[in-house]
Every structure is written in structure tokens, then in C-alpha cells.
Amino acid sequence: MILKQLVIQRFRGMMDVVLDDLAPITLVVGANNAGKSSVLEAASLLLRPLDPAQWVQVARQRDMDMPLADGLWSLFPSGVPLDLDDGPKQSRALRLTGQVALASRDLQASGLATLSWDAEESGDVTLRIEARINRQTVHDMVFRREAPAAYGRDVESYRCFTVTPATHRSTRALLEHLSKVVDEGRKQLAVDLLQLFDPEVQGLDVSAVRGRDGVRVTHASRGVVDLASFGDGMRRSAALALALTRASGGLLLIDELEAGIHPRILPRVMTRLVEGAAEADVQILASTHSLEACDAMMEATREQVVDAAAYYLGLGPDHGHELRRYGKERIIEMREAGLDLR
Numbered sequence: 001m002i003l004k005q006l007v008i009q010r011f012r013g014m015m016d017v018v019l020d021d022l023a024p025i026t027l028v029v030g031a032n033n034a035g036k037s038s039v040l041e042a043a044s045l046l047l048r049p050l051d052p053a054q055w056v057q058v059a060r061q062r063d064m065d066m067p068l069a070d071g072l073w074s075l076f077p078s079g080v081p082l083d084l085d086d087g088p089k090q091s092r093a094l095r096l097t098g099q100v101a102l103a104s105r106d107l108q109a110s111g112l113a114t115l116s117w118d119a120e121e122s123g124d125v126t127l128r129i130e131a132r133i134n135r136q137t138v139h140d141m142v143f144r145r146e147a148p149a150a151y152g153r154d155v156e157s158y159r160c161f162t163v164t165p166a167t168h169r170s171t172r173a174l175l176e177h178l179s180k181v182v183d184e185g186r187k188q189l190a191v192d193l194l195q196l197f198d199p200e201v202q203g204l205d206v207s208a209v210r211g212r213d214g215v216r217v218t219h220a221s222r223g224v225v226d227l228a229s230f231g232d233g234m235r236r237s238a239a240l241a242l243a244l245t246r247a248s249g250g251l252l253l254i255d256e257l258e259a260g261i262h263p264r265i266l267p268r269v270m271t272r273l274v275e276g277a278a279e280a281d282v283q284i285l286a287s288t289h290s291l292e293a294c295d296a297m298m299e300a301t302r303e304q305v306v307d308a309a310a311y312y313l314g315l316g317p318d319h320g321h322e323l324r325r326y327g328k329e330r331i332i333e334m335r336e337a338g339l340d341l342r
Contacts, residue, residue: 001283002158002251003043004099010077011094012038017321023309023328025274025301027257027294028287029342030313035321036287037062039313040162040253041075043285046096047160047251049107049131050139050152054160061164061255068143069113069125076111084125088114101158108132159250161243165259168235171228174215177242179206189276190241196268197234204238236260237269244273247282254286258293266292270300278306291340298331312341 001024008017014035019026028036041058048054059071073082076091083089091111098105109131115124129141131152139152167173181187187204194201194217203218204227215227215238227235236259244252261269274297277284288294294310301308308328316322326334326341334341 002047002101002249003283003285004102006039006043006046006098007096008039008042009095009097010092011042011096012075012077013079014038014042014321015077017313017323019311019323019325021309021325022283022285023307024283025277025297025306025308026283026285027297027308027310028285028313029289029294029310031289031342034313034315036289036313037255040255040285040287042096043251044160044162044253045075046098046100046105046107048157049105049109049133050137050141050155051157052141052143052149052151054157055129055141055149056143057162061162067125068145069127072127072129072143073111073113076109082113082125084113084115088112101156104134106134108135159247160253161247161250162253162255163239163243165256167243168232168239168260171214174227174235174239174242175206175213177239177246178204178215181242181245182206184245186245187242189245189272190238193237193241193269193272194230194234196265196272197237198230232260233262233265240269240273241276244276244280244282244284248280249282251283251285252277254284257286257288257297258290263290263292263296266296267299270296274300274304274306278304289342291335291342294331294341295335298328298335301328302332310341314342 003022006019008014028039030036044054044058055072059068070082076094078092093108093110096107109129112128114126124145127143131139133155137154141149143149191204200220201217202220205216207214207216216224217227218224310326310331312324314322331341
């Protein structure tokens with residue numbers, strides 16, 4: 001298990017949120033705008049703190065159309081929109097700590113935004129992020145529109161993949177995952193999950209014809225058809241399975257666990273997902289505001305030798321964050337009694 005503890009000291013609008021004793025299967029539950037997605041984002045940055053691609057992914061997960069500099073700026077704790085009319089702006093520092101692969105890790109980072117860099121005037125915003133790991137390793141990532149930021153190699157990164165509510169609607173994202181999985185000969189989990197929805201599914205492959213790349217499903221009745229021709233549930237399940245397979249030995253982050261999947265089939269999908277996670281040694285950290293998703297996940301872990309936990313995350317009367325942890329047995333007891341752990 002990669003992530004045992006996550007402490008969000010300052011990140012976006014969150015302060016002093018401590019998730020102790022994370023489990024192999026961990027749910028973060030709560031109402032909208034409680035900060036559940038921020039927990040997942042913080043976990044991904046702590047695992048890959050010097051990977052510019054991870055910062056870009058987190059910055060764009062909520063709004064693909066937002067300028068990159070603005071998305072990155074929003075990760076820092078001030079919450080004030082980026083405005084350079086009065087000159088360069090220095091962000092407040094974010095700080096994330098925790099236990100990563102049994103070692104303590106402390107990420108502190110701040111951003112400097114400017115319209116000019118290296119004495120060159122530019123109409124585009126340049127953002128320089130200075131990241132410090134364990135108060136020693138310092139790495140600068142400079143995000144410009146045309147130049148990729150340098151990858152830091154002094155701190156180990158761990159496998160970490162995120163499935164958002166929109167991942168299954170992105171052919172590009174599915175193609176990236178499926179291409180890697182096909183190369184490794186490990187696409188069976190995705191096929192298994194698709195067969196829960198349609199037993200006539202026989203295979204899943206990448207198609208690249210005249211620049212029109214796509215994900216193709218081999219179907220007993222329909223022949224070879226595009227995955228996009230199926231419903232949300234099948235595409236969402238494929239996205240979960242492919243990301244899980246790529247996360248082997250690492251962490252799978254799932255935002256809105258229940259998205260796109262009907263409650264009636266959710267337990268079967270969760271059961272196969274938990275089995276796949278155990279087979280691939282993948283820790284799952286997922287957010288949800290659905291009691292059906294909580295029930296499905298707990299049912300999936302009930303008969304298996306795998307620990308699970310849930311954190312309730314909410315906003316208190318002073319707008320600070322409240323957090324309560326429930327172990328697997330306690331969650332099952334509460335739900336059997338009809339109690340709402342939210």
C-alpha cells in the first residue's frame with residue numbers, strides 16, 4: 001500500500017485536514033463542495049510532486065478550458081484569481097505531508113506568476129512553481145505555453161492514475177490507457193467489466209486507421225464496433241479497469257465513484273474492481289456522495305481479506321473542515337442499521 005497518511009495543511013481552500021490510517025480501499029464521502037476532489041488531487045501531488053504532467057493534470061481536471069496558469073494558480077491556498085495588472089504575483093505556499101511508501105514526505109510549493117521572464121516580454125502568463133521536498137530538495141517547474149517544464153528526478157514518483165467523471169467521455173484518455181495496457185497484454189479486466197453489461201462482448205482493441213484512432217469492441221452480434229456506441233456504464237467501467245491496470249503497484253484515484261453506472265449493477269462492478277485491485281496490488285482512494293456507492297463497495301469487500309475505510313468530510317459552522325473516520329466493520333454495521341454515514 002503506497003499511501004498510509006495524508007495531511008493537507010494548505011491546499012486550495014483546505015487547511016489542517018488529516019487522513020490517518022488510510023486503507024487499501026478508502027472512500028471519502030460528503031456533500032458537494034465539501035472538498036472530496038481536493039483530497040484526491042492532494043494525494044496525487046504528494047505521490048508525484050516533481051512531475052509537471054501531474055501538476056498540469058490536476059490543474060485541468062476541473063476545467064479543461066481554463067488557461068493553464070490560472071488552473072495551477074488555483075491550487076495555492078489564497079483562492080484569489082490571478083491578476084497581473086499590477087505586476088508579478090507571488091502565491092501563498094501550499095503544503096502537503098504524509099506517509100508515502102512507509103517514508104515521511106513533506107511537499108511545500110509556491111508559485112510566481114509573471115508576464116515577462118528572462119527579460120523577454122510576453123503576452124502569455126508564465127508560472128514558476130518552486131517545490132521543496134522534506135525541506136531539502138528544491139525543484140523549479142516553469143510552465144510556459146510552448147515549453148514543457150523540466151521533470152525532477154531527485155524524488156521518487158509512484159504510479160498514480162485518476163479517473164474523473166469525464167474520463168470515459170474522452171477518447172484520447174481511453175486510447176492512451178488502452179494502448180499501454182494492450183502493449184503489456186493486460187486488458188482482460190476491462191473486458192470482464194464490459195461483459196457485466198453485455199455478455200456478448202468478446203474483446204477490446206485500439207484502432208488506428210488514417211488518423212482516426214478509436215477504441216473498438218469485438219461483439220458477438222454486432223461485430224467490431226466503437227466503444228462510444230455503448231452507454232455510459234460500459235465506457236465508465238472500461239475507464240476504471242484500464243486506469244486500474246496501469247496503476248499496478250500504485251494508487252488509483254476515482255472521483256465520483258458512482259458516475260455513469262446504474263445502482264443495480266454497481267455492486268458487481270465494485271466487486272470486480274476490488275478483485276482487480278488485490279490482484280494488481282493497487283490502493284484505491286475514491287470520492288462519492290452516494291450511499292449506493294458506499295454500500296456497493298462495502299459489499300464488495302465484505303467477503304474478501306481486504307481492509308476498507310471511509311472518511312466523512314464536511315464543512316463546520318465556522319467553514320472549517322470536519323473529518324470522521326469509519327472502519328470497514330463500523331460502516332457495515334451503520335448501513336445495516338439504516339444510518340447515513342454522511
